[in-house]
Amino acid sequence: MLSADSSKESPQSISRDIALISRIAAVPSMLKMICDETGMGFAAVARVTDLSWTACAVHDNIGFGLQAGQQLELHSTLCCESRVARTPIIIDDFSTDAVYRGHHTSKIYKLGSYISVPIITPGGDYFGNLCAIDPRPARVSEPRVVRMFEVFATLIAMQIESEQRQSSTEAQLATERETGTLREQFIAVLGHDLRNPLSAVNATAEYLVRRTDDTNLVNAGNRLKRTVSRMARLIDDVMDFARGRLGSGMAVSIQPVDDLDERLRAVVDELRLGNPSCDIVTDFAVTRPVACDPYRMQQLLSNLLGNALTHGAAGEPVFVRAATDNNHLYMSVENRGEPIPSEVLQKVFEPYWRPPTSSPGGGLGLGLFICKEIVEAHGGTIKVSSSKEDGTRFTAQVPVSK
Known part of the structure; x- marks a missing residue:
């Protein structure tokens, strides 16, 4: 052929x-x-x-x-x-x-x-x-399909030109204004042209879920909603990466949060719903208000827990812990399974890095990079340890007050 x-x-x-x-x-x-x-x-x-x-x-x-x-x-x-x-x-x-x-x-x-x-x-x-x-x-x-192709073709074309410029003298002399224009174009394409059709798809999913007289339609609607959620997280990660690498930095809105414990439990409940066969064990002791961006802290836990559910050994529990002392909030996520080789352990926080064992198309490899950006934007640190005996554990430490 x-x-x-x-x-x-x-x-x-x-x-x-x-x-x-x-x-x-x-x-x-x-x-x-x-x-x-x-x-x-x-x-x-x-x-x-x-x-x-x-x-x-x-x-x-x-x-x-x-x-x-x-x-x-x-x-x-x-x-x-x-x-x-x-x-x-x-x-x-x-x-x-x-x-x-x-x-x-x-x-x-x-x-x-x-x-x-x-x-x-x-x-x-x-x-x-x-x-x-x-x-x-x-x-x-269908218009939504054609638009998806056009948006992806535009993004690829923009990245091609960016790669070509980086290999030339012109790229080294590019002005801050040109970089800003690229940033705004990139974020505008993702934020507008992908989110609008995604909202239409989500509305269709909501309609199907409400067709309670037809179990097949309800199940199809729930599957579609999970797909929309994954696509929305993909868009969020790429937009955060674009802002962080092209000048705006990780946007955070620090405020006293006295119900962080409840917000983190909501993240776990959401991922439990999407992964019914996985055992998620929690130990929360957030006993005081924390100065943080609550949405970003939820995003941090969602990324860490999603990573653990993806790469953890089947049938083994995933442990999620969060606690405060007088000075810090500590959050950790631990899973069992094949350890991360020591020679690549610190690469996990690099953008676009994915384990060699990952299946093709499983994601962009931005989740852990975004975690690191969130923690650093709060003035904290994040580290990882991995061994056959103790499993793989990501631990974030963030000051409770600014």
Whole structure:
């Protein structure tokens, strides 16, 4: 089914662009989200020129057989037509589409549905396409689906240009104003263009949950709500990372909080609901008010506990402790399982770092980085210890007063 493209392009330039996409850590999660939300079986970021079509990143649930670095014959694809027109090509069903019914691409690759959106950098350079295919028809022309592709293509294009600038002298001389503009564009795209359709999806989930006369619809609504919650946390983490790295810093609103114990219990209850098979053991003794940002402290516990539930050994409990003394709030989360190797123990707080054993698309690797930023914004410290005998424990220490 696959064939190599015998272009005259430099192998070095192709390899350089494949490596560039591999450095954008959010791409695997984007491709997985595309397949999850659309039902499409295969999604890819493709480098498309007037000479070649090359896969730079793929998510394959249907055994299409194409891997990153492999090529298709350019004119066997519809991406070349999208490149010429600089517009998306969207086909719900090849068999009924007025324009593409019987098109050679659908015959060659036995496709039922197809969507391809150009990746064009803010400077106007055409890199390639964000595309998805499936042997079955799919409703990819829905506005929410098209908008998701356009937003992701925009984010990838912005990151491509950023990576290219970093490798040039121009990047070293970029002004603070240019960086601020990039920050605002990045946060605006995430905050507005992703949150608005997410709100619509959540409203649909709420409607389904209220259909108490149909158990299947209620279950579907609850699953959809959990998906919305995961996507919202992903957006929050990326926005916090963008602010922290691009100048604004971690935003906190410090205030005396006398019900932190109750707020932390609510976080645990929420994660218990989403992980009914996991045993979460709590020991809370927060006996005095704490000067903190209550939302950020909940986010800190949610990230630490979510990490422990993901990486802890199945069937083993997770321990959550929080206590105060005269000077500090102490919060710890502990799980059993394979220890973190000592040589990489301190890397866990680096952005985009994920354990080598993590499954592809499992997250962006920003959760623990955000934890560190939250704790430091409160004037505290966070540390990790890990061993076969004692398990893995994250401990945060924050002053109770400012």
